[in-house]
Amino acid sequence: MNLKKIIKNDEKFAEIFANSPAEIIDKWEVKDYDKAEVICYQGEISDYFYYVIEGYLNIYLMAENGSKYVQSIYKSGNYFGELEIFNQQPYVCTVETLTPARIIRLQRKYFMEWIKKDHEYLLYLTKTLCDSFYKLSHKAGEDMLYSLRYRVCNYLGYKVEERGSNSQIIELQIDRKQLSDQLAVTKRSINRVLKGLSEKGIIELKNTSIIIKDIKALNKEEEISRYK
Numbered sequence: 001m002n003l004k005k006i007i008k009n010d011e012k013f014a015e016i017f018a019n020s021p022a023e024i025i026d027k028w029e030v031k032d033y034d035k036a037e038v039i040c041y042q043g044e045i046s047d048y049f050y051y052v053i054e055g056y057l058n059i060y061l062m063a064e065n066g067s068k069y070v071q072s073i074y075k076s077g078n079y080f081g082e083l084e085i086f087n088q089q090p091y092v093c094t095v096e097t098l099t100p101a102r103i104i105r106l107q108r109k110y111f112m113e114w115i116k117k118d119h120e121y122l123l124y125l126t127k128t129l130c131d132s133f134y135k136l137s138h139k140a141g142e143d144m145l146y147s148l149r150y151r152v153c154n155y156l157g158y159k160v161e162e163r164g165s166n167s168q169i170i171e172l173q174i175d176r177k178q179l180s181d182q183l184a185v186t187k188r189s190i191n192r193v194l195k196g197l198s199e200k201g202i203i204e205l206k207n208t209s210i211i212i213k214d215i216k217a218l219n220k221e222e223e224i225s226r227y228k
Helices: 003-009 011-016 108-117 119-145 148-163 176-183 187-199 215-226
Strands: 029-033 038-040 048-054 057-062 068-074 094-097 101-107 170-172 203-205 210-212
Touching: 003 011, 011 048, 048 108, 068 176, 101 108, 108 119, 119 148, 148 170, 148 176, 148 187, 148 210, 148 215, 176 187, 187 203
Parallel strands: none
Antiparallel strands: 029 101, 038 094, 048 101, 057 068, 057 094, 170 210, 203 210
């Protein structure tokens, strides 16, 4: 498998690399990873720019006390390494596979050559970076200004919307540990909020998932919690 075959079989990547010079296309390396493998370590200096082809990746910060803060979950079409590659700075986050995954990577010298020649991609990179910064700024504001109950309801609502299901009852494959990592709070605090939502009949808790039983009530709880 090489990038040419990936482009041929996937319209998303065909569009991304539409104007990329042929000599750059040939420089991309394809890498396969098993579940729970680390691709990049926080603090490590690397010389690559990456794209996710298949699978899901966990992007997280690890504090000195061992607590984990999940910034995002990446999937096919997402890129990473862009923040560090220009000045060859240490990785801000660790990147670890949540599932078996396939990624492609490009060495810095070829990446710099690519963006000099492909102005369409440079514009795409700038726009998507701005979008990412906007979302991160919004998330940081919510983390500081709003209650944990609001943030939990907001996140569960976001995951429901991401699923795009019309079903009245939706099971999200996320456990309490993942939720505490995502929101950078203790598992005990998460349990307290989830218990309250469960007692109201809004959700049902399982060992490795959360069932949303009443989406309208969840949205209402989010709105109420926003001003508390």
